[in-house]
Amino acid sequence: MHINLVNFNIYTKRFILLLIIGFILSIALKLHGLSVNMWDNCLPSEKYTTNNILLGKARGIRSDDLLVSTPFILSQIKHDFPQSNSNIGVDKAPATVHYNLPVYHFSSLFKPQNFGFFIGKYFVFK
Numbered sequence: 001m002h003i004n005l006v007n008f009n010i011y012t013k014r015f016i017l018l019l020i021i022g023f024i025l026s027i028a029l030k031l032h033g034l035s036v037n038m039w040d041n042c043l044p045s046e047k048y049t050t051n052n053i054l055l056g057k058a059r060g061i062r063s064d065d066l067l068v069s070t071p072f073i074l075s076q077i078k079h080d081f082p083q084s085n086s087n088i089g090v091d092k093a094p095a096t097v098h099y100n101l102p103v104y105h106f107s108s109l110f111k112p113q114n115f116g117f118f119i120g121k122y123f124v125f126k
Helices: 010-028 038-042 060-078 106-110 112-118
Strands: none
Touching: 010 112, 038 060, 060 112, 106 112
16 A cells, blocks of 8 residues: 655655745845844944844844854855864864754755855855
């Protein structure tokens, strides 16, 4: 007896295609959930502004993102996405373990939130 768990009719295929197009567009439009705009409060500059918020506002409550994840990501970018980074942690910390770090490793295939980093080094933050 064969049971169909997913019916791949035309509507399902269109929905999957719509999701893929939306994902590609979000990467192309450089959409992300990082609180990068909080850096403007710490390091104000007239030349470089990151006032590109679409919804909401940059919040200090996101300090885990601002003070931990963003510097770790920038360190990974600076060192060409190594699998272990001596600038993170006490010794050479394995970057593959941290969920949001972009790294040149097969595990990155399962982290679609990091695909934009591999288009260009600073693509996501521009």
